[in-house]
Each structure stands twice: as structure tokens, then as C-alpha cells.
Amino acid sequence: xxxxxxxxxxxxxxxxxxxxxxxxxxxxxxxxxxxxxxxxxxxxxxxxxxxxxxxxxxxxxxxxxxxxxxxxxxxxxxxxxxxxxxxxxxxxxxxxxxxxxxxxxxxxxxxxxxxxxxxxxxxxxxxxxxxxxxxxxxxxxxxxxxxxxxxxxxxxxxxxxxxxxxxxxxxxxxxxxxxxxxxxxxxxxxxxxxxxxxxxxxxxxxxxxxxxxxxxxxxxxxxxxxxxxxxxxxxxxxxxxxxxxxxxxxxxxxxxxxxxxxxxxxxxxxxxxxxxxxxxxxxxxxxxxxxxxxxxxxxxxxxxxxxxxxxxxxxxxxxxxxxxxxxxxxxxxxxxxxxxxxxxxxxxxxxxxxxxxxxxxxxxxxxxxxxxxxxxxxxxxxxxxxxxxxxxxxxxxxxxxxxxxxxxxxxxxxxxxxxx
Amino acid sequence: xxxxxxxxxxxxxxxxxxxxxxxxxxxxxxxxxxxxxxxxxxxxxxxxxxxxxxxxxxxxxxxxxxxxxxxxxxxxxxxxxxxxxxxxxxxxxxxxxxxxxxxxxxxxxxxxxxxxxxxxxxxxxxxxxxxxxxxxxxxxxxxxxxxxxxxxxxxxxxxxxxxxxxxxxxxxxxxxxxxxxxxxxxxxxxxxxxxxxxxxxxxxxxxxxxxxxxxxxxxxxxxxxxxxxxxxxxxxxxxxx
Numbered sequence: 001x002x003x004x005x006x007x008x009x010x011x012x013x014x015x016x017x018x019x020x021x022x023x024x025x026x027x028x029x030x031x032x033x034x035x036x037x038x039x040x041x042x043x044x045x046x047x048x049x050x051x052x053x054x055x056x057x058x059x060x061x062x063x064x065x066x067x068x069x070x071x072x073x074x075x076x077x078x079x080x081x082x083x084x085x086x087x088x089x090x091x092x093x094x095x096x097x098x099x100x101x102x103x104x105x106x107x108x109x110x111x112x113x114x115x116x117x118x119x120x121x122x123x124x125x126x127x128x129x130x131x132x133x134x135x136x137x138x139x140x141x142x143x144x145x146x147x148x149x150x151x152x153x154x155x156x157x158x159x160x161x162x163x164x165x166x167x168x169x170x171x172x173x174x175x176x177x178x179x180x181x182x183x184x185x186x187x188x189x190x191x192x193x194x195x196x197x198x199x200x201x202x203x204x205x206x207x208x209x210x211x212x213x214x215x216x217x218x219x220x221x222x223x224x225x226x227x228x229x230x231x232x233x234x235x236x237x238x239x240x241x242x243x244x245x246x247x248x249x250x251x252x253x254x255x256x257x258x259x260x261x262x263x264x265x266x267x268x269x270x271x272x273x274x275x276x277x278x279x280x281x282x283x284x285x286x287x288x289x290x291x292x293x294x295x296x297x298x299x300x301x302x303x304x305x306x307x308x309x310x311x312x313x314x315x316x317x318x319x320x321x322x323x324x325x326x327x328x329x330x331x332x333x334x335x336x337x338x339x340x341x342x343x344x345x346x347x348x349x350x351x352x353x354x355x356x357x358x359x360x361x362x363x364x365x366x367x368x369x370x371x372x373x374x375x376x377x378x379x380x381x382x383x384x385x386x387x388x389x390x391x392x393x394x395x396x397x398x399x400x401x402x403x404x405x406x407x408x409x410x411x412x413x414x415x416x417x418x419x420x
Numbered sequence: 421x422x423x424x425x426x427x428x429x430x431x432x433x434x435x436x437x438x439x440x441x442x443x444x445x446x447x448x449x450x451x452x453x454x455x456x457x458x459x460x461x462x463x464x465x466x467x468x469x470x471x472x473x474x475x476x477x478x479x480x481x482x483x484x485x486x487x488x489x490x491x492x493x494x495x496x497x498x499x500x501x502x503x504x505x506x507x508x509x510x511x512x513x514x515x516x517x518x519x520x521x522x523x524x525x526x527x528x529x530x531x532x533x534x535x536x537x538x539x540x541x542x543x544x545x546x547x548x549x550x551x552x553x554x555x556x557x558x559x560x561x562x563x564x565x566x567x568x569x570x571x572x573x574x575x576x577x578x579x580x581x582x583x584x585x586x587x588x589x590x591x592x593x594x595x596x597x598x599x600x601x602x603x604x605x606x607x608x609x610x611x612x613x614x615x616x617x618x619x620x621x622x623x624x625x626x627x628x629x630x631x632x633x634x635x636x637x638x639x640x641x642x643x644x645x646x647x648x649x650x651x652x653x654x655x656x657x658x659x660x661x
Contacts, residue, residue: 114624114627114628114631115627115631115634115635118631118632118635119635123639127639127642186585186586189585189591190585190591190594193591193592193595194594194598195595195598195599198598198599198602198603198606199598199601199602201602201606202601202602202603202605202606203602203605204624204628217585218585219578219581219582220538220581221541221574221577221578221581222574222578225574225577226574
């Protein structure tokens with residue numbers, strides 16, 4: 001026996017001691033895996049109230065009295081599906097909003113096919129999104145609506161709000177990248193030298209599987225190995241398996257992304273970082289962030305490996321709004337929506353924030369008073385971005401670090417500490 | 421090189437590498453007999469075999485060297501054959517098929533290179549764990565529970581991957597992989613379309629032309645519809661007034 005074998009033998013002896021337990025677990029897992037499992041996602045009932053090409057507008061039926069009068073439209077990313085917001089009963093952002101009396105609409109981007117390869121960001125923002133917003137405004141007979149964007153959908157929402165500020169009452173961005181010149185996230189590094197035009201030429205659209213492979217490669221140790229070890233260790237736990245499978249269903253339900261849209265997104269945003277500089281052009285119009293004059297709540301995750309804090313925290317200093325708030329939550333990119341701890345605070349925070357701004361005139365004075373009282377809070381140093389997905393954790397109650405590059409603004413920013 | 425690459429499968433130990441480098445039978449002779457006397461193929465095989473040099477390095481290096489050696493062999497031995505000018509009625513088709521074969525090789529080589537790069541953190545993590553276990557043994561400490569060691573290993577592995585992913589080397593390899601994948605796919609599509617043209621099936625190229633026209637027409641129609649709708653509502657407002 002050599003020196004190497006000795007400790008390995010010790011480990012294996014220890015491991016074998018647990019084999020009996022493992023055997024029992026495997027036997028029990030047989031009952032779980034072969035038995036009935038509830039792994040359905042997106043179970044909350046809704047009506048499709050508007051359809052255009054491949055996209056649908058979902059409207060969720062209110063289960064309680066309306067507490068926020070202005071309807072809220074959620075725009076999800078083109079990557080993966082909006083079903084993530086309604087992954088499982090009790091941990092559903094959609095249900096939380098409904099329970100809190102929000103009249104909720106959500107865009108379902110559908111599954112792009114090859115014929116959608118020529119659709120640009122302009123077609124999504126000034127086309128589909130604008131039509132959806134107009135539809136909701138007409139339906140409710142109102143001038144403007146509340147808009148919440150998620151990830152790439154958040155970027156679209158920023159662009160939309162800058163181009164059509166008169167139609168948006170309040171803007172909520174969640175893990176929405178706006179500043180792409182950061183080294184915090186691997187995607188930001190990887191896309192710099194990438195020639196996406198060749199991929200688009202080859203595939204027409206950006207294949208969802210290829211994107212998924214890229215996302216898995218962001219942290220193979222956790223996402224390819226550890227995750228499934230954890231699955232094996234909990235095979236006898238029915239609830240764990242159900243939730244695990246729900247997450248798997250969502251993660252690998254990846255529509256292709258229209259070729260021209262992703263090409264423009266990568267080139268103009270990731271490679272040239274035009275959006276945050278108000279130099280991006282969409283549909284022939286410059287996206288000037290100063291046009292975003294409505295209240296803005298900007299939420300992002302501290303341990304987000306896809307959209308790191310550095311990609312989000314500049315936005316509030318670049319928009320034209322006087323009423324802006326940053327909120328950094330100690331969780332990951334997906335954990336912000338699905339972790340039970342985060343959910344207890346994420347949705348209530350948004351609803352409370354919207355309620356405060358229901359009456360614009362009233363909120364104006366409230367905000368000014370808040371601003372006077374709160375002022376700018378001391379900011380905490382961001383920790384290194386870990387690769388956990390989903391990362392679960394409590395809200396920090398800290399505001400995000402401000403970029404040194406952001407100019408000192410005369411206007412008051414309401415940078416509050418989250419009421420954790 | 422080739423002999424060294426085949427070493428793990430011959431069962432020879434490193435110390436015996438020199439002695440065991442000769443295959444158990446004269447493979448080159450046997451293959452030459454199969455291929456027949458003389459000819460280009462035999463020359464290539466001879467060259468391939470003689471190109472090999474024993475290295476005696478670890479599996480990682482051997483694998484890397486093997487890919488590099490094969491690429492060099494391919495570029496000098498096979499690629500020129502694929503680039504021989506084609507003539508006659510089937511010239512265009514043959515050229516496309518040859519180009520596809522060439523792109524396939526480039527794609528395979530890049531995939532191998534990328535896979536090898538991805539395997540480096542794994543090897544490093546095992547080496548780190550070995551050091552950790554050696555340290556424990558030297559201290560006389562008993563080995564921990566399997567789960568504890570697994571937890572340590574996965575963290576070490578994660579860190580090695582993060583270092584790799586942030587390196588310029590990885591970014592270049594990833595770019596190359598995507599470019600070669602795209603190039604192979606485009607060339608493959610080209611060949612496929614060449615064959616599809618013999619069948620009563622529209623090709624992607626033809627469909628893309630239609631999609632482009634459809635896209636443009638739809639966009640124009642939608643814009644016109646919006647303008648009309650605005651005009652109508654403006655007109656209605658005027659009428660009310």
C-alpha cells in the first residue's frame with residue numbers, strides 16, 4: 001500500500017459505513033420516483049387576452065381585492081421562459097402579486113422559429129411591447145401602466161421606458177443588465193471577443209441548447225456535478241424531488257432567441273456598452289436614459305453570476321428620474337425569484353413601492369420627505385460573485401455600491417435601506 | 421508521440437516505456453500489406469508512424485501533444501489532398517464535400533482542444549486533493565468523512581474552473597470553438613442544400629428569402645395599421661369636437 005492509498009482507504013472505509021444508509025435511500029427513492037409526482041409548473045390560472053404572432057399576453061385573475069389600481073406588466077427575458085415566476089405553489093412571484101392585490105399581466109414570448117430570425121430589438125420593444133402596453137392602456141382606459149422587466153426583459157423595459165416614457169407610470173427593473181462594461185460576470189468577459197454574427201449565420205436563431213450549455217459552463221462544478229449529487233442524496237425526499245424536477249423543467253425549457261435580436265444585444269450592449277451611455281439606437285431612435293423620468297426601482301442580486309451587481313448598479317445614476325431606488329438582495333440570479341427567503345421580501349417590497357406611488361402627486365411629496373430623511377446611505381463593498389445557482393439568502397438591507405464613474409448628481413436619490 | 425499516446429492501453433509502466441515502445445507485432449508492416457505495395461496512402465502511413473516520438477509525460481500532456489501532432493499530420497498529410505482542384509461535371513459538389521470534410525476536422529480539433537482545456541481544472545483538483553490527503557497522512561490525522569472531502573474537492577474544483585474561465589487562454593479557445601462550430605455548420609448546410617436541390621423540397625436559403633420578405637411586409641403592414649388607427653382616432657376626436 002503506498003502513501004496515497006492509505007488516506008483514500010480511510011475515506012472509502014468511512015464511505016462504506018454510509019452505504020447501508022444509501023441502500024435504504026435508494027430503496028425508498030424507488031417509491032418516490034415511481035410514484036405520483038407533482039412537477040407541474042405555471043399552474044396559476046390566467047387568460048390570454050392578447051396575441052400577436054408568437055407572443056401572448058397573460059392576464060392573471062385577481063384572487064383578492066385590488067390594492068394597486070394601476071396594472072403591472074411583467075416582461076421576461078427572451079432567454080428561458082416566464083414560467084420561472086410561477087414555478088411552484090407557495091413560491092410563486094405571480095401568486096404573491098395576486099395575493100397582494102396587483103392586477104398582473106405577463107408577456108409570454110413563445111418559441112421563436114426560423115421565420116423570426118430577422119426580428120430585431122426594435123420589433124420586440126417598439127413592436128410587441130408597445131402593442132401590449134397600448135392594449136392594456138386601452139383595456140383599462142388609462143394613460144400609463146406599471147412596468148417590471150426581468151433580466152434581458154429588464155433591459156428591454158429600460159429601452160422601452162426611455163422611448164415611450166409617457167406610457168409608463170413606474171418602472172421596476174430586476175436583475176436587468178444596463179452596464180455591460182464590467183469584469184464581474186463571466187458572460188461579460190466571454191462575449192467581448194465573440195463573433196456572434198457567424199453563429200447567427202449558421203443557425204438562424206441562437207439555439208436555446210447552446211445558450212444553456214454556455215450557462216452550465218459558467219460553473220460546471222456546481223451545475224453539472226454538485227447539483228446532481230444533491231439530487232442523488234435526496235432521492236427519497238418527495239418534496240425535494242418535485243421541486244428539483246420543476247426547476248429542471250424550467251431550466252431546460254429554452255426557446256431559441258431570434259438571431260438579429262441577440263446579435264444586436266451582444267454587439268450593442270455587451271461589446272459596445274451603448275445603453276448606459278445613452279448611445280444605443282433602436283428603431284432609428286437614440287435611447288436616451290435621461291428620458292426615464294418615471295419612478296424607478298432597480299433590484300439586483302449580490303451573488304448573481306449572470307447579471308452581476310456591476311451590470312446593474314449604474315442605472316439609477318444615469319436616468320432622468322428624481323425618484324430612484326437601488327436594492328441589492330443577497331441571493332443569486334434565480335434565487336431572487338424562487339428562494340423562499342427572498343420571496344418573502346422581494347414581492348412585498350415591489351408592491352409597497354408601487355402603492356406609495358399610486359398617487360403621483362401624493363408620492364412626490366412623500367418621496368421628497370423620504371429623500372430628505374434618508375439621503376444617500378453608506379454603501380457596502382460587494383462581495384465576489386459566487387457561482388451558485390440558485391443562490392438562496394436573505395436580503396442584505398444594504399444598498400449597492402455606487403460606481404466611482406457615476407457623477408455626483410444634484411437631484412436627490414432615494415437610496416433607501418431595504419426594510420429587511 | 422503516437423507510441424507514447426498508445427502507452428496507457430498497452431499496459432506498460434513509465435519506467436518500462438523505452439522497452440515497450442515497440443508494438444507486440446510489426447503493425448506498420450501488417451498495415452502496409454493490407455494497403456498493398458507503394459502508393460500515397462502507404463507513404464502517409466509511414467510518415468504518420470515515423471512522426472511519432474515517445475515523450476513519457478503525463479496523460480494530460482500526452483493528450484495535448486496527440487491533438488497537436490494529429491493537427492500537424494492532418495495539415496501536412498490530408499488537407500492538401502482535400503484541396504486538390506476538382507474538375508468535371510461534379511466539380512462544385514465535390515469541392516463542397518471536400519470543404520465539409522476539412523471543416524469537420526477543424527471543428528473536431530477545436531472540440532478536442534476545448535475538452536482538454538476543460539479537463540485541466542479536474543486534474544488540478546485531484547492533484548490538490550492528493551496533496552491534502554498526503555498532508556493529513558503525514559500529520560497522522562485520520563481521513564475525514566467522504567462527504568467532507570467531497571465538499572472540499574468541489575470547492576477546489578470550482579475555484580480552478582473560475583480561474584480557467586477568467587483566463588485569456590479559455591476565452592480564445594471558446595471563441596475558436598464557436599467560430600469553428602459555426603463554420604462547420606455553414607459548410608454542412610451548404611452541402612445539404614446542394615443535395616436538397618435535387619428534391620422537391622425548399623432549402624433553408626430559399627425559405628430565408630421568403631422569411632425576409634415576409635418580415636419586411638409584416639413590418640410595413642403593422643406600421644401602416646398603426647398609422648391608420650392613429651389617424652382614425654384623431655379623426656373621431658375631431659368629429660366629436
